[in-house]
Amino acid sequence: IADREPEKIRAFKEMGIDRISMGVQTTHFGLARALGREYEGLSMLEGAVRNIRDAGFRRFNIDLMYGFADQASETWAATVRQTTALAPEYITLYQMRYKGTQIQDQASSVTRQRVNGLRGIARDLLLAAGYEATPGKNTYSRIASDVGTSDYLTERVIKGTPYLGLGLGAQSFSPHTLSYNLGAASKRLQPYLEAVRRGMLPIQDIYHLPLEVAMAKMISVSFYFGQIHLVHFRQRFGVRLQDRFPDEVAFVLRRGLMEYVGPYLRLTAQGAEQFNGVVALFYSGGVKDYLVHLGPTQALAGDSALTQKVA
Template identity: 30%
Template structure:
């Protein structure tokens, strides 16, 4: 059985105003944290092997180092972590990704990452507008982002994904178009694009609540999303997931495992794991995580995934993709339920039923949350 390994590096030099993920500025704990990640791997070797069988032993297909900002971690720690993955979990991963910030990129840094076996870089650019980068509290500039893409390619890593963001307060369609065109000119193999989210508890949400900024209207956001789809598809990118576009052959293999029911092991504070029948997550506290693992325990909670939960997970993951939701993967009763709920959306052109898969149409993408909500089984 092919499996993904996710490794969470929660350290950030500064916190972006929109971020709701667990992160920390406790850089004095970086080395201890890296050593603890390795200890967790050794603690979970039997769990990993248990995902497979005698006929189909488990093996690592993808490794993803995410955060936080993994590129703030010292290079020796990154190397030790990857060496330990190889020691603890068998396999010959075809995709090894690390998330980076543009201002951390130097020829030496990327060259070392390449020598460690990393073959994919995911870089958070968000926008090429310097004033908006400052608004988000991003540390890099537009010119640094552009230079970073060039440096990564020159170091021999061709598989580059960049993140973009749209829907800023007062942003115009022309301003968004300039970001998209700049991204295309850099020719990354993969582009992820997300609408700016106002998550409760973030500085951005407080600014909105206090009336300092206002969200753009839904019509403007929809126009930006349509422009993104049309322009990237014309430029040769495949729209394979609601927010993700890839050149042929460059879909994110690791992220696709999340959308297509593939087991994965999450290592680190706040990291999640999934093995078909259960979902677990580590404590979101670096100090408590380090203390627990050093005492030989896993600081995690878990839940059992019953048939209905599994179905609902498929609705909210597989249906996001261009491949759609495989109705053969669920029971006849749930298949009947899904088709019954989908009927109205098939008739109104938001869903299509083909090859025993349910898929969102182009029009369905624009109202995907509503469509998926109607298929959820309560």
């Protein structure tokens, strides 16, 4: 859209939107085509960036994805370098999640060591290019004191602020419920539109969140920034994190997986290497019991799916 329809980009800016994000995912032509993306090379991206800048956007993010089967270190590094050359204010890295996709059978060929290696390559290149992020945080910013995410996501991550999701499959969160709009499973727009036309809330699923599940939800989302804000956790739930999760906090501190930094309990570089395992420590008791009683292969798949679902 940014390359071919610049008038839409200008309209977004005129509406008052001041941050824009572009889902590039990869600049490797073969991988982009294999993923079904309309990618015509770097010239298309450069044109899109020109139109975004000409429209007046000064808060511009590019999304990249890693962890694909057979994704070579060299091509991933090239993607990161080519993206930094486009000079967005922010770059966000997303690990490929296979569950529920048409290529989920490829998940078994992607090891944790491989994923960590690709993440490390990107982190080294981004830091060298002037971008910053705390360990475990997936959005890198080259603007001092700017975390790089939208106001909505920043509030959601740091404070656990409730939010209303609009659109196909969108997620909504209240202090006691979590819901998904129609289309979250089917990916079809028609049922969503029909519900709206009939004056109904277009909700597919809604879940009541017991206290320990609500805590797990806030903590899991907090790990988008690689850290838990201790003051906001206490304000939200009326209890200190250290008092609610004494064994878990003691464990991550003793193993050097997390550390206290100002008002945060923050991942260390070592903790970021064990990201999924650290997050799982703060799951609700029922979820922990379920995972413990799975076999190793099932547990690996279940942990990935639950990390994605809880977040």
